[in-house]
Amino acid sequence: MSSTLSDVFISHPIHIPFSNLPDFTSLRHLPDSYTWTPKDDLLFSASASDESLPFIDLSDPHVASRVGHACTTWGAFQITNHGVPSRLLDDMEFLTGSLFRLPVHRKLNAARREDGISGYGVARIASFFNKQMWSEGFTVVGSPLDDFHKLWPVHHLKYCEIIQEYEEHMQKLAAKLMWLALGSLGVEEKDIEWASPGSDFRGAQAAIQLNHYPICPEPDRAMGLPAHTDSTLMTILYQNNTAGLQVYRDDVGWVTVPPVPGSLVVNVGDLLHILTNGMFPSVLHRARVNHLQSRFSMAYLWGPPSDLMISPLPKLVDPLHPPLYPSLSWKQYLATKATHFNQSLSFIRNYRSSDQIS
Numbered sequence: 001m002s003s004t005l006s007d008v009f010i011s012h013p014i015h016i017p018f019s020n021l022p023d024f025t026s027l028r029h030l031p032d033s034y035t036w037t038p039k040d041d042l043l044f045s046a047s048a049s050d051e052s053l054p055f056i057d058l059s060d061p062h063v064a065s066r067v068g069h070a071c072t073t074w075g076a077f078q079i080t081n082h083g084v085p086s087r088l089l090d091d092m093e094f095l096t097g098s099l100f101r102l103p104v105h106r107k108l109n110a111a112r113r114e115d116g117i118s119g120y121g122v123a124r125i126a127s128f129f130n131k132q133m134w135s136e137g138f139t140v141v142g143s144p145l146d147d148f149h150k151l152w153p154v155h156h157l158k159y160c161e162i163i164q165e166y167e168e169h170m171q172k173l174a175a176k177l178m179w180l181a182l183g184s185l186g187v188e189e190k191d192i193e194w195a196s197p198g199s200d201f202r203g204a205q206a207a208i209q210l211n212h213y214p215i216c217p218e219p220d221r222a223m224g225l226p227a228h229t230d231s232t233l234m235t236i237l238y239q240n241n242t243a244g245l246q247v248y249r250d251d252v253g254w255v256t257v258p259p260v261p262g263s264l265v266v267n268v269g270d271l272l273h274i275l276t277n278g279m280f281p282s283v284l285h286r287a288r289v290n291h292l293q294s295r296f297s298m299a300y301l302w303g304p305p306s307d308l309m310i311s312p313l314p315k316l317v318d319p320l321h322p323p324l325y326p327s328l329s330w331k332q333y334l335a336t337k338a339t340h341f342n343q344s345l346s347f348i349r350n351y352r353s354s355d356q357i358s
C-alpha cells in the first residue's frame with residue numbers, strides 16, 4: 001500500500017533542542033557555537049570561482065539539449081520563461097516573510113516534532129554538525145492547514161491557497177523539466193512506468209521547504225545551510241533578491257548563483273543521479289548569509305511516489321555501464337540520508353543484499 005512521506009522519520013527522530021533555535025536579532029557578535037571553520041565542514045573554505053551556472057530560457061528551441069548538458073556538467077541550472085506567474089512567486093515570498101517575521105513563540109506553536117517532517121524548526125541536517133546554522137526553516141508536506149491554523153488563526157486559508165497554487169505549478173514544471181532532462185538521454189515515456197498515464201508523473205510527492213537566513217553580524221564566519229545534496233529527483237528553488245546560494249563542482253569550486261528576478265534554480269537530486277545511473281551528478285550546494293539583508297528561499301523538493309522502488313533506468317544500463325545502485329524507495333533513501341548524510345550515495349553504492357538499507 002502506498003503512503004505519504006510524513007511517517008518517514010518515525011524511526012529516525014532527531015533531537016534538536018529548541019534552545020538551539022537562534023535568537024538572531026539580539027546577537028551583535030557571532031557566538032562560538034555559530035562560528036564555522038574548515039574543521040566543522042571540510043568545504044567551508046574551499047575556493048570560490050566566478051564561473052556561472054548555465055542560464056536556460058525554457059522557450060529556447062534547443063532547450064532539451066541545454067537542460068541535458070547542464071544536468072550532465074553541473075547538476076544544476078537557472079531557468080527563465082518557466083510559466084510560473086511572477087505574482088505567485090511574490091505571494092510565496094510574502095507568505096514566507098510573514099511566517100518568519102512572527103514572534104518565536106508563535107512559530108513554535110507549529111514546531112516540527114522530533115519524528116515528524118512538517119513544521120517549523122532547524123533543517124534536519126543540523127544534526128550532523130557541531131556548529132549551529134544561521135537559519136530557520138519551515139517544511140510543508142501534505143496539507144499545511146493544521147500548521148497554518150496554529151500560525152495564523154485568522155488568515156490561514158489565504159496562505160493555504162497560495163501553497164496549493166504553488167504546488168500545482170511546481171508539479172507541472174518539475175514534470176516538464178524531468179522530460180527535458182531525461183529526453184536528452186533518449187529516455188521515453190514507455191521507459192518509466194510510473195510517469196504515465198499522460199506522462200505527468202501523477203503519483204509524484206513533494207515537500208516545500210521555506211528557509212530564512214536573518215541578517216548576520218559576521219557572515220564570513222557563519223553558515224546558513226552547509227554543503228549538502230538534496231534527496232530528491234529534482235529541486236526547484238526560488239530565492240528572493242538576496243544572494244546566498246552557492247553550488248560546488250570539484251574542478252571549479254564554489255559558484256554563487258545570483259538572484260535574477262523571476263528566475264528559478266533547478267538542482268539535480270540524489271534520486272535522479274540514481275535513476276540516470278550516475279549520468280547526472282546531484283549537486284552539492286549551500287547557503288551563505290550576509291550582514292545587510294534577510295534572505296528567504298523556497299525549495300520545492302520533488303520526488304517519486306514515496307514507496308516506489310527507484311533504480312537505474314534499464315535504458316541507461318549495458319555491459320559497459322552496469323547498474324551502480326540497487327533499487328530503493330524515496331522513503332528508504334531519506335532514512336539512509338538520516339544516518340549517512342552526504343555519504344548516502346556511496347553507502348548504497350556499496351550496498352550488498354545482506355546489508356540493511358533502513
Ligand SMILES: C=C1C[C@]23C[C@@]1(O)CC[C@H]2[C@@]12CCC[C@@](C)(C(=O)O1)[C@H]2[C@@H]3C(=O)O
Pocket residue numbers: 005117123124125126139206207209228229230231232301334337
Ligand atoms: C523530503 C525531504 C527532503 C529534505 C528532508 C525532507 O524530509 C524535507 C526537508 C528537506 C530538506 C530541506 C533542507 C535541506 C535538507 C537536506 C534538509 O535537512 O531538509 C533537505 C532534505 C533532503 O533533501 O534530504
Ligand SMILES: O=C(O)CCC(=O)C(=O)O
Pocket residue numbers: 209211225230237239244245246285286287296297299
Ligand atoms: O536557501 C538556499 O538557497 C538553499 C536551500 C536549500 O538548499 C534547501 O532548502 O534544500
Ligand SMILES: [Fe+2]
Pocket residue numbers: 228229230235285299
Ligand atoms: Fe538543498
